[in-house]
Amino acid sequence: MSVFASQRPDVATSEVVKATLDWASLPFGYQKTDYNLRYTWRDGAWDDGVLTSDEIIPLHIAATCLHYGQECFEGLKAFETRRGDVVVFRMDENAQRMVRSCRKILMEPVPEPMFIDAVERIINANRRFVPPYGSGASLYIRPLVIGTGPQIGVRPASEYMFIVLVTPVGPYFKTGFTPVDLVVEEDVDRAAPLGVGDVKVGGNYAAGIRASVAAKKRGFSEVLYLDAKEKRFIDESGPANFFGVTKDGQYVTPASPSVLPSITNKSLLTLAKEMGMRPVQRSIGVEELFDFVEAGCCGTAAVITPVASITHRERKVVYAKDGRAGPLTTQLYQQLRAIQVGDVPDPHGWVRLVPTPHE
Numbered sequence: 001m002s003v004f005a006s007q008r009p010d011v012a013t014s015e016v017v018k019a020t021l022d023w024a025s026l027p028f029g030y031q032k033t034d035y036n037l038r039y040t041w042r043d044g045a046w047d048d049g050v051l052t053s054d055e056i057i058p059l060h061i062a063a064t065c066l067h068y069g070q071e072c073f074e075g076l077k078a079f080e081t082r083r084g085d086v087v088v089f090r091m092d093e094n095a096q097r098m099v100r101s102c103r104k105i106l107m108e109p110v111p112e113p114m115f116i117d118a119v120e121r122i123i124n125a126n127r128r129f130v131p132p133y134g135s136g137a138s139l140y141i142r143p144l145v146i147g148t149g150p151q152i153g154v155r156p157a158s159e160y161m162f163i164v165l166v167t168p169v170g171p172y173f174k175t176g177f178t179p180v181d182l183v184v185e186e187d188v189d190r191a192a193p194l195g196v197g198d199v200k201v202g203g204n205y206a207a208g209i210r211a212s213v214a215a216k217k218r219g220f221s222e223v224l225y226l227d228a229k230e231k232r233f234i235d236e237s238g239p240a241n242f243f244g245v246t247k248d249g250q251y252v253t254p255a256s257p258s259v260l261p262s263i264t265n266k267s268l269l270t271l272a273k274e275m276g277m278r279p280v281q282r283s284i285g286v287e288e289l290f291d292f293v294e295a296g297c298c299g300t301a302a303v304i305t306p307v308a309s310i311t312h313r314e315r316k317v318v319y320a321k322d323g324r325a326g327p328l329t330t331q332l333y334q335q336l337r338a339i340q341v342g343d344v345p346d347p348h349g350w351v352r353l354v355p356t357p358h359e
């Protein structure tokens, strides 16, 4: 185990020799990198954080994360630009969402400046794992907060840990930008309207994992959840938001209290507006799926994954008849990707340069 005190700069040089990896065919999976970063909240304050190459955490057997699900996480990506800079997409949004997640399940929030500093530190410490420009891959950053203090009665922990790990990744859905088949899930609810579906807590994934696994066994890539109360409206897919494109070229995406507010979707709403797609967030009845001409799943991991077809009971709607994404979905995808890697201007200030320690 090697533990390094939190002296700055975390790495001594900006001359980075890349790790030897097959960048173009990376899966969306965990791969060991050089460091992860850990902060502890104890006696009312966060410490300065420690970089370590140890992948194991020591944890109290009565920690609240183990018993009562006090856990939340984030997911964001860093990209290398054509110039060789490293940039991160909208991390202020991730920082703010993590504060909301922590507050909702009564965990100690990570202040936004600390979150941003942690993301920059962990990228710099693992700079050789940032996939090269043009590879299609990115460095996925996974911050998480867990209740580490012991409790056996149900109450919030008295100690917390904020961990940031990174791993270089390729596309979330194996197919990349190739359309996927979804199935409407009617037997399992991911999240309830007054539950915690609107925050990024691990418990929502535990609730849905059996639906996801069963759908994959049946040959689908993912499920599409319905609203838990009425079972009439589309919520979202397992790990991603959903959008449809209407016959007259409008971008529509569900408004629902049990959907996780996706930063990718928020960005697409902006881009769709700029492309003249008159975006709208509203309830989408299941029947409406049969009227869309294109559809997609969106999220940091999924980027935009076009939807080929959706099966609902005995019916199936096919959007990608020739196996290819529709024109508006493709245009949105290309514009989002171009902004993320710095190929086109970024009028909204979504992309932020990660300074190297000596700059």
Ligand SMILES: *Cc1c(COP(=O)(O)O)cnc(C)c1O
Binding pocket: 075, 200, 236, 237, 238, 239, 240, 241, 260, 261, 262, 263, 264, 265, 298, 299, 300, 301
């Ligand atoms: C993280 C997540 C998304 C995608 O959100 P982004 O901010 O775009 O990455 C969508 N749905 C769920 C349930 C999620 O956990």
